[in-house]
Amino acid sequence: MPFPYFYDVTAWSGPLLENVSGGRSGADVKPRAIPLPQQAEPVAPPVVGAPRTAVWQVSENSAAVESSGWLRWWLGDQGLGFGDLTAEQIAAGVLADYDVLVVPNGPEAEAADSLGEQGRAALTEWVRGGGTLITLRDSSRLAARLGLTSAAFAEPTSDIPGALIRMELDPASPLAAGVGPTAWAMY
Structure with missing residues (x-):
């Protein structure tokens, strides 16, 4: 491609994404169909025995807000309870009350700064003590900065x-x- 950035979906193929053969016949399809009554929105029952999960939104910037909003919706839609944590709570040791911390997309430098030295130490100690840290997109760089992953990042x-x-x-x-x-x- 002659330019380095694409906007929106540049490729879409349901069959390829589902790993099935597909194509278009060109036939004029006229399915027999009848309208159905409005259906109630499905509600996932709470998950019994799920790990105690917390979400930490690292920033108030748009990417972090969007990522954490989607994540909170998805966790609730799956019936998974979760708590919201702040950097101050992580530094104060509140992570001991959780099994999993999910960090949505957000700027790694801002995350590290907001945790401070005490928060970075608390997060590192919690992971090394058996806590599960799940990072999404740019927040994964925080895990690398803290030595919690062997992942290497390149632009x-x-x-x-x-x-x-x-x-x-x-x-x-x-x-x-x-x-x-x-x-x-x-x-």
């Missing part, structure tokens, strides 16, 4: 959201069962 040479990327699968992985040697992922 992309282009940004292609919505592109379909063909992946080779590890046939030994249970996630590859019944899929085949390759699959498509939407970036």
Whole structure:
């Protein structure tokens, strides 16, 4: 592509994403259908035995707000209870009350600064003591900064959201069962 940034979905194929053959016949389809009455919104029952989960929104910037809003909705929609934590609470040791901390997308430098030295130490100690830290997108850089992951980060040479990327699968992985040697992922 002659430019390094794409806006919106640049590729979409339901069949490719579902790993099934697909295409278009060109036929004029006239399905027999009747309207159904309005259905009640499904409500997930609470998950019994779920880990005690907390969400930490690292910033008030738009990416962090959007990411944490979506995450809170999804956790609630799945019937998973969760608490909201602040950097001050993490520094004060409140993480001891939780099994999992989910950190939505947000700026890593702002996250590290808001935690302060005491908060960074508390988070590191909690993870090394068995706590599960789940970071999304840019907040994953905080885990790298604190030495909690071996992931290495590099700046992309282009940004292609919505592109379909063909992946080779590890046939030994249970996630590859019944899929085949390759699959498509939407970036």
